[in-house]
Amino acid sequence: xxxxxxxxxxxxxxxxxxxxxxxxxxxxxxxxxxxxxxxxxxxxxxxxxxxxxxxxxxxxxxxxxxxxxxxxxxxxxxxxxxxxxxxxxxxxxxxxxxxxxxxxxxxxxxxxxxxxxxxxxxxxxxxxxxxxxxxxxxxxxxxxxxxxxxxxxxxxxxxxx
Numbered sequence: 001x002x003x004x005x006x007x008x009x010x011x012x013x014x015x016x017x018x019x020x021x022x023x024x025x026x027x028x029x030x031x032x033x034x035x036x037x038x039x040x041x042x043x044x045x046x047x048x049x050x051x052x053x054x055x056x057x058x059x060x061x062x063x064x065x066x067x068x069x070x071x072x073x074x075x076x077x078x079x080x081x082x083x084x085x086x087x088x089x090x091x092x093x094x095x096x097x098x099x100x101x102x103x104x105x106x107x108x109x110x111x112x113x114x115x116x117x118x119x120x121x122x123x124x125x126x127x128x129x130x131x132x133x134x135x136x137x138x139x140x141x142x143x144x145x146x147x148x149x150x151x152x153x154x155x156x157x158x159x160x161x
Contacts, residue, residue, distance in 0.1 A: 018104040021058040021071065026051055028068045029060065036087030040147070057081075057108060061088075061101050070097045072105045074117075081106075081114035081161070102135055110161040117161055120154040122147055132157050 021029060026047050033041040042050075050056050055077050061070040070088040074081055083105070088098045109117060120143065121128050129139070137157040146154035 018059055018061055018101050021051065021060045023051065025058075025060055025068060029058070029071045032068060032071060032089055033085065033087050035089055037085065040149075042085070057105065057112075059101060059105050059108070061097050063092075066092070070101050072098075072101050074105055074109060076109055076112055076114055079113050079115040081109040081117040083117060083119040099131060099134065102131075106135065106161060114161050116158060118156065118158040120146060120156055123153040123155050129155060129157070135159070 027044065030042070030044045030047050033047070050073065051058055053075075055075045057074045057076055059072050060068045063069050066089075069092040071086070072083065073085040074083045083102070086098055086102065088101075106117060117137075118140075119132065119137065121132060123142065136159040138159065139155050140158050141156045143154040143156060145151065
């Protein structure tokens with residue numbers, strides 16, 4: 001490994017970390033979801049309600065220089081997890097932030113007892129699907145017409161944990 005890549009990784013670890021979200025983070029997560037998901041974004045009330053549910057796992061990437069730049073919301077019911085939403089602020093994309101966040105969230109879910117994890121992703125989002133595939137997810141099926149505004153099919157992806 002080159003010294004520059006080691007230095008780059010150390011810098012990344014010093015300036016950002018993945019942590020469980022707190023109630024104080026909900027407004028920032030909601031605003032971030034609007035920037036990331038546009039028409040698919042939830043309301044603030046949706047996030048407040050969801051954060052209170054015992055099956056919800058909500059994590060953020062909190063940077064010392066920028067605050068919350070990414071979030072992931074997952075459900076854990078018995079031994080099955082579902083990644084419900086993932087968002088990275090547009091200015092912070094293409095920096096492996098979502099990858100590292102999801103690695104951590106999947107580990108948290110596995111430690112909590114999840115044996116498998118599932119998600120849906122827009123068929124048109126090839127880059128996002130590739131990210132999930134790098135994490136170990138594979139396409140298991142397609143849900144025709146699943147998304148609206150804009151209309152799109154959903155690729156159903158899953159993996160063993």
